[in-house]
Amino acid sequence: MLADEAKTNRMPIKVVPGPMDQKVDLQQSQRLRYEAFSHFATEVNKASDVEAVGRSLSTHVKFMLDAFLLRVAYRYEQSYLFFEASRGSCTVVDREPRHEFVVFESALLHSGFPLFLGSEDIEQDPTFSGSLFDHPKLVSFYALPVRISPRHHLVISVGNKESSRYSDVDFRFLRLIGEVLSGKLSQLLLLRRVESKNEELEDANAQLTRLNNQIGELNQSLERTVAERTSDLRTANEELSILFYRTSHDFRRPLTTIMGLVQVAEMTVIDEEALQLFGNCQRVVVEMDAMLTKLSALGYYQSSYTTTRSLDFTPILGALRAKFAETAAKAGIDLRFNLYLKDTFHSDPAIILFILENLIENSIQFCGRYPYVELDVYQENLALVLRVADNGQGIEANQMTRIFEMYYRANAYSKGNGLGLYVVRKLVKVLGGEVEARSEVGRGSVFTVVLPPGK
Amino acid sequence: MNNRFELIEYADASSEVKALYQETMQELNIPFVLNWFKCQGNNPVLLRGNWTKLRSTLLTGQIPFVLKQLIIYNISSNKGCQYCAHAHGVMANSLSRTLTGRDDIKLTENIDSDYIPSSYKTAIQVVTHCALNPGSTTDGDFDRLRDEGYSNADIQELMSLADLANMLNTIADISGIKIDNELMETK
Numbered sequence: 001m002l003a004d005e006a007k008t009n010r011m012p013i014k015v016v017p018g019p020m021d022q023k024v025d026l027q028q029s030q031r032l033r034y035e036a037f038s039h040f041a042t043e044v045n046k047a048s049d050v051e052a053v054g055r056s057l058s059t060h061v062k063f064m065l066d067a068f069l070l071r072v073a074y075r076y077e078q079s080y081l082f083f084e085a086s087r088g089s090c091t092v093v094d095r096e097p098r099h100e101f102v103v104f105e106s107a108l109l110h111s112g113f114p115l116f117l118g119s120e121d122i123e124q125d126p127t128f129s130g131s132l133f134d135h136p137k138l139v140s141f142y143a144l145p146v147r148i149s150p151r152h153h154l155v156i157s158v159g160n161k162e163s164s165r166y167s168d169v170d171f172r173f174l175r176l177i178g179e180v181l182s183g184k185l186s187q188l189l190l191l192r193r194v195e196s197k198n199e200e201l202e203d204a205n206a207q208l209t210r211l212n213n214q215i216g217e218l219n220q221s222l223e224r225t226v227a228e229r230t231s232d233l234r235t236a237n238e239e240l241s242i243l244f245y246r247t248s249h250d251f252r253r254p255l256t257t258i259m260g261l262v263q264v265a266e267m268t269v270i271d272e273e274a275l276q277l278f279g280n281c282q283r284v285v286v287e288m289d290a291m292l293t294k295l296s297a298l299g300y301y302q303s304s305y306t307t308t309r310s311l312d313f314t315p316i317l318g319a320l321r322a323k324f325a326e327t328a329a330k331a332g333i334d335l336r337f338n339l340y341l342k343d344t345f346h347s348d349p350a351i352i353l354f355i356l357e358n359l360i361e362n363s364i365q366f367c368g369r370y371p372y373v374e375l376d377v378y379q380e381n382l383a384l385v386l387r388v389a390d391n392g393q394g395i396e397a398n399q400m401t402r403i404f405e406m407y408y409r410a411n412a413y414s415k416g417n418g419l420g421l422y423v424v425r426k427l428v429k430v431l432g433g434e435v436e437a438r439s440e441v442g443r444g445s446v447f448t449v450v451l452p453p454g455k
Numbered sequence: 456m457n458n459r460f461e462l463i464e465y466a467d468a469s470s471e472v473k474a475l476y477q478e479t480m481q482e483l484n485i486p487f488v489l490n491w492f493k494c495q496g497n498n499p500v501l502l503r504g505n506w507t508k509l510r511s512t513l514l515t516g517q518i519p520f521v522l523k524q525l526i527i528y529n530i531s532s533n534k535g536c537q538y539c540a541h542a543h544g545v546m547a548n549s550l551s552r553t554l555t556g557r558d559d560i561k562l563t564e565n566i567d568s569d570y571i572p573s574s575y576k577t578a579i580q581v582v583t584h585c586a587l588n589p590g591s592t593t594d595g596d597f598d599r600l601r602d603e604g605y606s607n608a609d610i611q612e613l614m615s616l617a618d619l620a621n622m623l624n625t626i627a628d629i630s631g632i633k634i635d636n637e638l639m640e641t642k
Contacts, residue, residue: 087606
């Protein structure tokens with residue numbers, strides 16, 4: 001070998017004969033190659049992309065192996081990489097047309113055995129046509145399949161210009177190179193996948209952000225629309241309440257006049273028949289007045305109409321007694337008012353009076369034997385509680401959910417107009433409180449109003 | 456006593472030259488100043504320039520250091536520069552000891568081994584040829600190196616050794632410096 005090279009290159013390597021035997025020679029050369037492999041492995045480990053791996057391959061492989069041409073076909077799951085190094089440079093591609101050489105590599109991988117071919121084999125084998133190894137200087141070829149797992153493997157192929165320049169040591173280095181490459185390339189491909197996923201996530205995130213912004217804009221538009229509509233409704237409601245309140249008042253004025261005239265007629269008319277007609281007329285007018293009184297109270301829905309002040313229950317209870325004492329006495333109803341308050345509460349006394357009037361009126365209507373109506377005013381924690389209880393006929397359980405509805409009468413014999421409890425619930429709400437009813441047929445009903453302490 | 460260029464010993468050197476001597480020892484990893492540097496110690500400008508060239512060519516790059524030492528050894532041997540052949544042979548062989556763990560193995564005596572990659576041998580042959588006969592360098596020389604897998608950058612790095620070796624040999628031969636005692640002991 002050396003003699004041939006010396007002839008062709010004119011300038012021989014100056015050799016000083018030494019006591020080296022083949023074994024030492026081999027050992028020494030392997031150290032040199034391991035040194036080169038160490039540099040290769042270090043550089044590959046530092047590589048941040050497959051191109052850097054390719055550069056390391058072309059830089060260092062020549063110090064480990066005689067490799068005129070070198071190809072590495074690498075597969076990790078569905079990803080492929082092909083490295084082709086020659087004359088100091090390396091190309092890397094991740095897709096390759098499925099030519100004969102790829103089929104050859106697959107077959108080699110399937111067999112699991114390394115392969116050596118001489119120049120005659122290469123010339124006769126169409127596999128090499130059009131591949132990296134289709135080169136006039138090529139006289140020998142060897143390849144090694146390295147299988148890490150069924151879907152993770154590579155094939156390293158080496159072409160040389162000399163016929164016998166390969167050995168077991170070469171295959172050992174090929175395997176080492178293959179192991180370093182497979183470790184690093186799988187890592188880089190995984191990183192590539194992670195980056196790709198990250199990009200997908202970023203895209204999805206950007207899309208979500210865009211959609212979110214659109215939703216935000218729609219929400220804002222919707223809120224504006226809702227606010228505008230609410231404002232319109234509020235205005236309409238206020239106008240309606242004012243109309244409602246004033247109309248109720250306006251109706252009550254002629255009714256009062258009619259009642260006055262009826263009273264005058266009762267005093268001046270002697271005709272019994274006419275008096276009876278006037279009496280009927282007065283009853284109807286009184287009922288109508290009661291209904292209008294309730295309706296006008298609904299004008300209080302407008303919170304601007306409420307007047308919050310420190311509550312004094314003495315005049316409220318006095319007014320209630322004045323209103324219901326006679327009716328209660330006539331019906332034999334025991335009317336009891338109990339005041340247990342220690343603290344001062346703040347609310348609208350007119351509304352509270354109206355609420356209590358309606359509740360007591362309701363209880364009086366449905367009294368039973370040994371009737372009583374009892375009002376308790378007390379405090380529970382921080383809340384003001386108004387409790388009206390009676391021992392009347394009670395309300396059927398299946399009616400309880402509807403008793404606060406407008407114009408609803410739980411009892412066919414009710415003399416009321418179906419507005420009392422409806423108005424009570426509305427007004428309790430205006431004051432920020434809650435009303436609750438419990439009842440048992442034949443034993444009576446209890447209405448409890450819980451109001452916030454105010455201020 | 457050298458009667459051509461005066462050898463400036465470390466103790467007698469100017470502070471500037473001392474600093475350069477320090478650099479040579481640190482970067483070549485030897486505990487003494489080579490006579491090759493000492494013979495330039497009276498001219499710090501030349502010394503700095505030549506040391507910078509040596510350092511840039513020999514101590515940096517992608518080509519293995521041991522291959523560079525073998526190339527300079529081979530050129531110097533062929534040119535008959537005893538000083539450089541000895542000095543770079545010693546350095547290459549000291550590396551071979553590091554690589555093999557044995558004192559009796561000398562790379563300089565075995566660079567023809569079939570087990571050493573042909574890239575080493577081809578580089579030694581081509582660069583030696585170009586150093587001895589620069590005018591006869593052909594594209595074929597470059598092709599031989601490329602066929603071994605050397606890139607253009609590698610080849611430039613290799614060829615610069617032809618230039619370096621000639622400079623090293625020229626200075627050593629003209630100055631007539633003797634092989635350093637320390638290197639003789641090593642041998």
